Amino acid sequence: MSEKDGEPNGEQLDAEPTEAERIDAETPGVDDAGELEAAEAEVAEDAQDDEDKVVATPPRRRARGARPAGRPTESGRTGEGTRTRAEAERARAAELRRKRSIGRFLREVVAELRKVIWPGRKELITYTTVVIVFVAVMVAIVAGLDILFAQGVLAVFG
Incomplete structure:
Protein backbone atom coordinates (compact mmCIF):
# COMPACT_ATOMS: atom_id res chain seq x y z
CA MET A 1 0.00 0.00 0.00
CA VAL A 55 0.20 52.42 22.59
CA ALA A 56 0.92 55.82 21.12
CA THR A 57 4.01 55.24 19.06
CA PRO A 58 5.30 57.76 16.56
CA PRO A 59 4.18 56.81 13.05
CA ARG A 60 7.55 57.60 11.47
CA ARG A 61 10.97 57.88 12.93
CA ARG A 62 13.29 60.62 11.80
CA ALA A 63 16.39 59.71 9.92
CA ARG A 64 19.46 59.61 12.09
CA GLY A 65 20.99 63.05 12.39
CA ALA A 66 17.90 64.93 11.13
CA ARG A 67 16.67 67.71 13.38
CA PRO A 68 13.36 69.51 13.31
CA ALA A 69 13.45 73.18 12.39
CA GLY A 70 14.13 75.53 15.25
CA ARG A 71 15.70 72.90 17.50
CA PRO A 72 19.22 73.65 18.70
CA THR A 73 22.14 71.64 17.42
CA GLU A 74 24.96 70.42 19.60
CA SER A 75 26.47 73.89 19.52
CA GLY A 76 23.23 75.38 20.86
CA ARG A 77 22.36 77.38 17.72
CA THR A 78 19.03 77.14 15.94
CA GLY A 79 20.29 78.44 12.64
CA GLU A 80 18.78 81.85 13.32
CA GLY A 81 20.65 84.73 14.87
CA THR A 82 20.09 85.37 18.54
CA ARG A 83 18.33 88.55 19.60
CA THR A 84 20.20 91.32 21.22
CA ARG A 85 19.59 92.24 24.83
CA ALA A 86 17.84 95.45 23.76
CA GLU A 87 15.44 93.53 21.49
CA ALA A 88 14.65 91.09 24.29
CA GLU A 89 13.95 93.95 26.72
CA ARG A 90 11.73 95.72 24.20
CA ALA A 91 9.77 92.52 23.63
CA ARG A 92 9.41 92.00 27.39
CA ALA A 93 8.23 95.61 27.88
CA ALA A 94 5.70 95.28 25.06
CA GLU A 95 4.36 92.08 26.63
CA LEU A 96 4.03 93.80 30.03
CA ARG A 97 2.21 96.76 28.45
CA ARG A 98 -0.16 94.39 26.72
CA LYS A 99 -0.80 92.51 29.98
CA ARG A 100 -1.19 95.67 32.10
CA SER A 101 -3.51 97.53 29.76
CA ILE A 102 -6.47 99.01 31.68
CA GLY A 103 -8.66 98.77 28.59
CA ARG A 104 -7.93 95.07 28.29
CA PHE A 105 -8.69 94.58 31.97
CA LEU A 106 -12.06 96.32 31.64
CA ARG A 107 -12.93 94.30 28.52
CA GLU A 108 -12.17 91.07 30.38
CA VAL A 109 -14.26 92.19 33.37
CA VAL A 110 -17.24 92.92 31.13
CA ALA A 111 -16.79 89.57 29.36
CA GLU A 112 -16.79 87.71 32.69
CA LEU A 113 -19.85 89.62 33.95
CA ARG A 114 -21.74 88.57 30.83
CA LYS A 115 -21.09 84.93 31.78
CA VAL A 116 -22.70 85.37 35.21
CA ILE A 117 -26.17 83.92 35.67
CA TRP A 118 -27.94 86.69 37.54
CA PRO A 119 -30.71 85.72 40.00
CA GLY A 120 -34.28 86.84 39.42
CA ARG A 121 -36.18 89.08 41.87
CA LYS A 122 -37.67 86.17 43.86
CA GLU A 123 -34.32 84.36 44.15
CA LEU A 124 -32.61 87.60 45.16
CA ILE A 125 -35.09 88.18 48.00
CA THR A 126 -34.68 84.57 49.19
CA TYR A 127 -30.87 84.72 49.16
CA THR A 128 -30.84 88.09 50.95
CA THR A 129 -33.18 86.79 53.66
CA VAL A 130 -31.04 83.71 54.21
CA VAL A 131 -27.88 85.81 54.55
CA ILE A 132 -29.48 88.27 57.01
CA VAL A 133 -30.84 85.43 59.19
CA PHE A 134 -27.49 83.63 59.19
CA VAL A 135 -25.59 86.80 60.16
CA ALA A 136 -28.12 87.54 62.95
CA VAL A 137 -27.70 84.01 64.38
CA MET A 138 -23.90 84.29 64.30
CA VAL A 139 -24.02 87.74 66.01
CA ALA A 140 -26.24 86.29 68.74
CA ILE A 141 -23.84 83.35 69.32
CA VAL A 142 -20.76 85.61 69.48
CA ALA A 143 -22.54 88.12 71.77
CA GLY A 144 -23.68 85.32 74.10
CA LEU A 145 -20.14 83.87 74.30
CA ASP A 146 -18.74 87.37 74.93
CA ILE A 147 -21.11 87.97 77.85
CA LEU A 148 -20.40 84.47 79.24
CA PHE A 149 -16.61 84.93 79.13
CA ALA A 150 -16.84 88.46 80.58
CA GLN A 151 -18.80 87.19 83.61
CA GLY A 152 -16.36 84.28 83.98
CA VAL A 153 -13.36 86.63 84.00
CA LEU A 154 -15.06 88.94 86.56
CA ALA A 155 -15.86 85.93 88.78
CA VAL A 156 -12.30 84.59 88.68
CA PHE A 157 -10.35 87.87 88.93
CA GLY A 158 -13.11 89.83 90.68
Whole structure:
Protein backbone atom coordinates (compact mmCIF):
# COMPACT_ATOMS: atom_id res chain seq x y z
CA MET A 1 0.00 0.00 0.00
CA SER A 2 1.03 3.58 -0.40
CA GLU A 3 1.01 6.53 1.94
CA LYS A 4 -2.28 7.75 0.52
CA ASP A 5 -4.06 4.61 1.68
CA GLY A 6 -3.05 5.30 5.26
CA GLU A 7 -0.27 2.76 5.56
CA PRO A 8 3.33 3.88 5.42
CA ASN A 9 5.65 2.20 2.94
CA GLY A 10 8.65 0.27 4.13
CA GLU A 11 11.09 3.14 3.71
CA GLN A 12 9.31 5.39 6.19
CA LEU A 13 9.18 2.85 9.03
CA ASP A 14 12.93 3.06 9.56
CA ALA A 15 13.28 6.85 9.23
CA GLU A 16 12.53 9.30 12.05
CA PRO A 17 9.72 11.79 11.28
CA THR A 18 10.85 15.25 10.30
CA GLU A 19 9.97 18.36 12.34
CA ALA A 20 7.21 19.32 9.90
CA GLU A 21 5.74 15.79 10.00
CA ARG A 22 5.80 15.78 13.81
CA ILE A 23 3.98 19.15 13.93
CA ASP A 24 1.46 17.87 11.38
CA ALA A 25 0.80 14.82 13.55
CA GLU A 26 0.43 16.89 16.76
CA THR A 27 -1.99 19.49 15.36
CA PRO A 28 -5.30 18.04 14.28
CA GLY A 29 -7.10 19.89 11.50
CA VAL A 30 -3.91 21.35 10.03
CA ASP A 31 -2.51 19.48 7.06
CA ASP A 32 0.71 21.41 6.70
CA ALA A 33 3.07 22.79 9.35
CA GLY A 34 3.88 25.66 6.98
CA GLU A 35 0.23 26.72 7.00
CA LEU A 36 0.22 26.67 10.80
CA GLU A 37 3.38 28.76 11.03
CA ALA A 38 2.00 31.25 8.49
CA ALA A 39 -1.26 31.51 10.45
CA GLU A 40 0.65 32.02 13.71
CA ALA A 41 2.79 34.71 12.09
CA GLU A 42 -0.35 36.46 10.79
CA VAL A 43 -1.96 36.37 14.26
CA ALA A 44 1.22 37.73 15.82
CA GLU A 45 1.36 40.53 13.24
CA ASP A 46 -2.30 41.43 13.88
CA ALA A 47 -1.62 41.51 17.63
CA GLN A 48 1.36 43.80 17.06
CA ASP A 49 -0.79 46.09 14.89
CA ASP A 50 -3.46 46.21 17.62
CA GLU A 51 -0.80 46.99 20.24
CA ASP A 52 0.53 49.81 18.07
CA LYS A 53 -2.96 51.26 17.94
CA VAL A 54 -3.28 51.21 21.74
CA VAL A 55 0.20 52.42 22.59
CA ALA A 56 0.92 55.82 21.12
CA THR A 57 4.01 55.24 19.06
CA PRO A 58 5.30 57.76 16.56
CA PRO A 59 4.18 56.81 13.05
CA ARG A 60 7.55 57.60 11.47
CA ARG A 61 10.97 57.88 12.93
CA ARG A 62 13.29 60.62 11.80
CA ALA A 63 16.39 59.71 9.92
CA ARG A 64 19.46 59.61 12.09
CA GLY A 65 20.99 63.05 12.39
CA ALA A 66 17.90 64.93 11.13
CA ARG A 67 16.67 67.71 13.38
CA PRO A 68 13.36 69.51 13.31
CA ALA A 69 13.45 73.18 12.39
CA GLY A 70 14.13 75.53 15.25
CA ARG A 71 15.70 72.90 17.50
CA PRO A 72 19.22 73.65 18.70
CA THR A 73 22.14 71.64 17.42
CA GLU A 74 24.96 70.42 19.60
CA SER A 75 26.47 73.89 19.52
CA GLY A 76 23.23 75.38 20.86
CA ARG A 77 22.36 77.38 17.72
CA THR A 78 19.03 77.14 15.94
CA GLY A 79 20.29 78.44 12.64
CA GLU A 80 18.78 81.85 13.32
CA GLY A 81 20.65 84.73 14.87
CA THR A 82 20.09 85.37 18.54
CA ARG A 83 18.33 88.55 19.60
CA THR A 84 20.20 91.32 21.22
CA ARG A 85 19.59 92.24 24.83
CA ALA A 86 17.84 95.45 23.76
CA GLU A 87 15.44 93.53 21.49
CA ALA A 88 14.65 91.09 24.29
CA GLU A 89 13.95 93.95 26.72
CA ARG A 90 11.73 95.72 24.20
CA ALA A 91 9.77 92.52 23.63
CA ARG A 92 9.41 92.00 27.39
CA ALA A 93 8.23 95.61 27.88
CA ALA A 94 5.70 95.28 25.06
CA GLU A 95 4.36 92.08 26.63
CA LEU A 96 4.03 93.80 30.03
CA ARG A 97 2.21 96.76 28.45
CA ARG A 98 -0.16 94.39 26.72
CA LYS A 99 -0.80 92.51 29.98
CA ARG A 100 -1.19 95.67 32.10
CA SER A 101 -3.51 97.53 29.76
CA ILE A 102 -6.47 99.01 31.68
CA GLY A 103 -8.66 98.77 28.59
CA ARG A 104 -7.93 95.07 28.29
CA PHE A 105 -8.69 94.58 31.97
CA LEU A 106 -12.06 96.32 31.64
CA ARG A 107 -12.93 94.30 28.52
CA GLU A 108 -12.17 91.07 30.38
CA VAL A 109 -14.26 92.19 33.37
CA VAL A 110 -17.24 92.92 31.13
CA ALA A 111 -16.79 89.57 29.36
CA GLU A 112 -16.79 87.71 32.69
CA LEU A 113 -19.85 89.62 33.95
CA ARG A 114 -21.74 88.57 30.83
CA LYS A 115 -21.09 84.93 31.78
CA VAL A 116 -22.70 85.37 35.21
CA ILE A 117 -26.17 83.92 35.67
CA TRP A 118 -27.94 86.69 37.54
CA PRO A 119 -30.71 85.72 40.00
CA GLY A 120 -34.28 86.84 39.42
CA ARG A 121 -36.18 89.08 41.87
CA LYS A 122 -37.67 86.17 43.86
CA GLU A 123 -34.32 84.36 44.15
CA LEU A 124 -32.61 87.60 45.16
CA ILE A 125 -35.09 88.18 48.00
CA THR A 126 -34.68 84.57 49.19
CA TYR A 127 -30.87 84.72 49.16
CA THR A 128 -30.84 88.09 50.95
CA THR A 129 -33.18 86.79 53.66
CA VAL A 130 -31.04 83.71 54.21
CA VAL A 131 -27.88 85.81 54.55
CA ILE A 132 -29.48 88.27 57.01
CA VAL A 133 -30.84 85.43 59.19
CA PHE A 134 -27.49 83.63 59.19
CA VAL A 135 -25.59 86.80 60.16
CA ALA A 136 -28.12 87.54 62.95
CA VAL A 137 -27.70 84.01 64.38
CA MET A 138 -23.90 84.29 64.30
CA VAL A 139 -24.02 87.74 66.01
CA ALA A 140 -26.24 86.29 68.74
CA ILE A 141 -23.84 83.35 69.32
CA VAL A 142 -20.76 85.61 69.48
CA ALA A 143 -22.54 88.12 71.77
CA GLY A 144 -23.68 85.32 74.10
CA LEU A 145 -20.14 83.87 74.30
CA ASP A 146 -18.74 87.37 74.93
CA ILE A 147 -21.11 87.97 77.85
CA LEU A 148 -20.40 84.47 79.24
CA PHE A 149 -16.61 84.93 79.13
CA ALA A 150 -16.84 88.46 80.58
CA GLN A 151 -18.80 87.19 83.61
CA GLY A 152 -16.36 84.28 83.98
CA VAL A 153 -13.36 86.63 84.00
CA LEU A 154 -15.06 88.94 86.56
CA ALA A 155 -15.86 85.93 88.78
CA VAL A 156 -12.30 84.59 88.68
CA PHE A 157 -10.35 87.87 88.93
CA GLY A 158 -13.11 89.83 90.68
